[in-house]
Amino acid sequence: MTIELPVGFASVGIDAIFGKFGIDWHLLLIQGVNFLCVVFVLYRFAFRPVLKTMDARRAEIESGLKYASDMKLELENLNSQRQNMIDGARTEAAEIIFTAQQQAKIYGEQQKAEMAATVESMFAKAKDEISAERDTVLKNTKNELKYLVVDLAAKVLEKTLSQSDKDNFIQAASAGMRDVFYAKKNQ
Amino acid sequence: MKRVAKLSLMVFGGMAMNSIAVAADGQAAAEGSSLSASPEVVFGQGITDTLVTSWIISLAIILLMRWLVGAKPTMIPRPGQAVTETVLGGLQSIMEPIVGAKAFGHIFPLLFGYFIFILLQNWSGLLPGIGSILHRVGDSYLGILRPVNSDLNATLAMALISLVAWMYLSIKHVGISGLYGHIFGNKAEKNGIPGFMYGFLFVIFFGVGLIECISIIFRGVSLSFRLYGNVFGGDNLLHNMYTFSEFLTNGGFVKTELFRTASNVLGGGANLIAFVVKYLGYLLPLPFYFLEILVGLIQAFVFTLLVAVYVGLIVKHDDEQHHINLE
Numbered sequence: 001m002t003i004e005l006p007v008g009f010a011s012v013g014i015d016a017i018f019g020k021f022g023i024d025w026h027l028l029l030i031q032g033v034n035f036l037c038v039v040f041v042l043y044r045f046a047f048r049p050v051l052k053t054m055d056a057r058r059a060e061i062e063s064g065l066k067y068a069s070d071m072k073l074e075l076e077n078l079n080s081q082r083q084n085m086i087d088g089a090r091t092e093a094a095e096i097i098f099t100a101q102q103q104a105k106i107y108g109e110q111q112k113a114e115m116a117a118t119v120e121s122m123f124a125k126a127k128d129e130i131s132a133e134r135d136t137v138l139k140n141t142k143n144e145l146k147y148l149v150v151d152l153a154a155k156v157l158e159k160t161l162s163q164s165d166k167d168n169f170i171q172a173a174s175a176g177m178r179d180v181f182y183a184k185k186n187q
Numbered sequence: 188m189k190r191v192a193k194l195s196l197m198v199f200g201g202m203a204m205n206s207i208a209v210a211a212d213g214q215a216a217a218e219g220s221s222l223s224a225s226p227e228v229v230f231g232q233g234i235t236d237t238l239v240t241s242w243i244i245s246l247a248i249i250l251l252m253r254w255l256v257g258a259k260p261t262m263i264p265r266p267g268q269a270v271t272e273t274v275l276g277g278l279q280s281i282m283e284p285i286v287g288a289k290a291f292g293h294i295f296p297l298l299f300g301y302f303i304f305i306l307l308q309n310w311s312g313l314l315p316g317i318g319s320i321l322h323r324v325g326d327s328y329l330g331i332l333r334p335v336n337s338d339l340n341a342t343l344a345m346a347l348i349s350l351v352a353w354m355y356l357s358i359k360h361v362g363i364s365g366l367y368g369h370i371f372g373n374k375a376e377k378n379g380i381p382g383f384m385y386g387f388l389f390v391i392f393f394g395v396g397l398i399e400c401i402s403i404i405f406r407g408v409s410l411s412f413r414l415y416g417n418v419f420g421g422d423n424l425l426h427n428m429y430t431f432s433e434f435l436t437n438g439g440f441v442k443t444e445l446f447r448t449a450s451n452v453l454g455g456g457a458n459l460i461a462f463v464v465k466y467l468g469y470l471l472p473l474p475f476y477f478l479e480i481l482v483g484l485i486q487a488f489v490f491t492l493l494v495a496v497y498v499g500l501i502v503k504h505d506d507e508q509h510h511i512n513l514e
Contacts, residue, residue, distance in 0.1 A: 021339040021415075022225020022235075030238060031335070032344035038245045039300030046252040047299050050271055051279075053260035060262070 142177060149173040222318075222423050226338045229322050229331045236331055237338035244311045244335065248303065278302055278491070285495045290356055290502040294495070297352055301345065302491040305414065308335040309483030312422055313476055336418035336486075342411040349494045350407050353501075360502045369501055370403075371396030406497060410490060417486045421479045428472040435468025 017023075150169050226235035255267035264272055282298050283291045311317060312334030321328040335341045357366045373392045377385055440446055441461050449457040 020224055022223075023339055023343065024233075026233065027226070027235060027238065027338070027340040028344050028347075031241060031338070031341040032348055034238075034241050034245055035300070035304060035341070035345055035348065038248060038304055039296055041249050042252055042300055042303065043296035045249075046256045046271065047275065047296055049260045050256055050268065050275055051295075053262065053264075053268075054272055054276060057262055 142174065145177060146170045146173055222333075222337070222419070222426055224339075224419065226333065226340065227324075227329045229324060229329050235338070236329065236333040237335050237341060240311065240317065240332045241308070241335040241341060243332070244308050245304075247311075248307050251307075252303070274303075275299060282491070282495045285492070285499040285503075287499060287503040290360055290498055293356055293359070294352060294498055297349070298491050298495055301349075301494060302487050305336060305345070305490055306483060306487035308341075309418055309487060310480065311335075312337070312418065312425070312483075313479055318422070318426065334418055334422055336414050337422045339411060339415045342415040342418075343407070345414075345490070346407040346411040349410065349497070350403075353403075353494075353497050356498050357501045366501070370399050406493075410493060414486050414490055417482055421475075421482050425472055425475055425479065428475050432468045432471040435464055435471065436466075438465060440464045 150166050150173075153169055226237040228234065229236050229239065252271065255271045257265060257268060260268050278299060279291075279295070282295070286294060286298075317332045317334065318330045320331055322331040323329075357369075361369065371393050373385070373389050375385060375388045375392075380388075434440075438461075446457060446461060449460060453460070
């Protein structure tokens with residue numbers, strides 16, 4: 001078999017090329033089989049196990065990273081929940097404190113009002129009692145003084161007073177005592 | 188730090204030993220200043236130097252990977268497993284977007300295999316003993332070890348496997364009709380152009396498809412020749428540097444016209460230059476080792492990347508078309 005080359009080139013036979021480079025189908029086959037054997041052995045005992053290990057490692061790293069990412073997300077959620085709970089507790093505590101303060105204020109005011117009313121009523125009662133007692137004392141004193149004045153006048157005059165005299169003395173004494181009493185009171 | 192120092196010592200020591208072994212032997216250089224483009228049969232039954240190297244390095248690759256990965260990879264990786272994971276993870280992150288997630292599950296063993304196999308086979312050419320351990324065949328001595336990718340049989344075999352894998356994945360993911368449509372189908376918008384023109388475009392696209400078929404076939408040729416050319420070229424470069432190194436270390440510099448001119452100008456000072464040049468000769472191949480480390484890595488990556496691109500072109504293209512149609 002020959003290859004016809006353009007004018008100016010010598011025609012070159014394929015057999016000559018094969019001969020020059022030592023191409024021999026036996027050697028070609030042996031070299032090919034040798035290469036394929038090496039590839040097969042390397043694939044079986046080196047490439048495949050190594051790639052499998054690399055894939056397994058990659059998968060493990062990916063799952064580890066995913067786990068870490070999930071955990072990070074979960075931690076963020078937990079932190080957020082914790083913060084929300086703290087904020088809620090703070091708000092609730094503030095509300096409780098505010099309510100307690102309000103209630104305490106209301107209670108205090110109620111107590112104050114009640115106390116004031118009680119004091120007022122006690123004061124009024126005491127005033128009434130004192131007034132009643134004074135009136136009683138005044139009345140008794142007045143009665144005693146009336147008869148004392150009459151007796152004293154009778155002794156001074158050494159005569160028995162008639163009933164109309166007695167009444168006149170008593171009236172005069174009462175008027176005098178009233179004047180004295182009011183004068184003292186106004187002082 | 189100690190480990191780095193130890194590793195550096197091993198690498199530089201290995202390079203220096205290789206350099207000295209070749210320079211001292213002289214036999215390899217006596218065979219000529221360039222290597223044969225084809226592998227040499229060094230043992231019976233047609234066993235070539237590249238085949239021997241291929242078996243030894245393949246076994247070493249398997250043992251190395253086993254040692255790195257261990258019996259069972261662990262969730263907390265050991266240092267060796269971490270190195271393997273870094274390489275495979277890096278390749279995956281580059282290749283998966285190119286091929287598409289759907290097809291990557293099917294092709295990743297082949298892509299990883301190409302990268303590891305080509306890379307370590309390329310770097311094996313820098314080990315002491317490759318090209319310098321000789322075996323007597325008839326009246327001549329031949330090196331029994333030679334980088335596998337400096338044999339077109341090996342690179343062509345890998346390229347053909349990539350074509351078969353491409354075909355399999357194309358049919359698996361887009362089907363035969365999808366593959367036919369991808370290569371020969373009329374890609375014009377039916378509503379956008381007149382009917383007769385649309386019919387005529389079928390012929391045009393069929394012709395384009397035929398060119399595409401040739402291009403697909405030549406992917407195998409380009410893949411194999413690119414890798415072979417780079418590795419064979421690098422191997423030749425190192426071989427020539429060793430030859431030149433041997434020339435210098437055997438005092439070849441004093442026989443040159445340059446030395447005679449230097450002697451006329453500098454007098455006794457030229458002897459000092461000759462002394463320095465003689466011992467610098469031992470270090471001459473060293474920079475080219477770093478170049479070959481880089482070339483080996485780049486070629487392994489390019490081969491793997493191109494296979495991924497070829498697969499991705501049809502599988503991902505089909506995905507996108509489905510996506511567009513759905514929209």
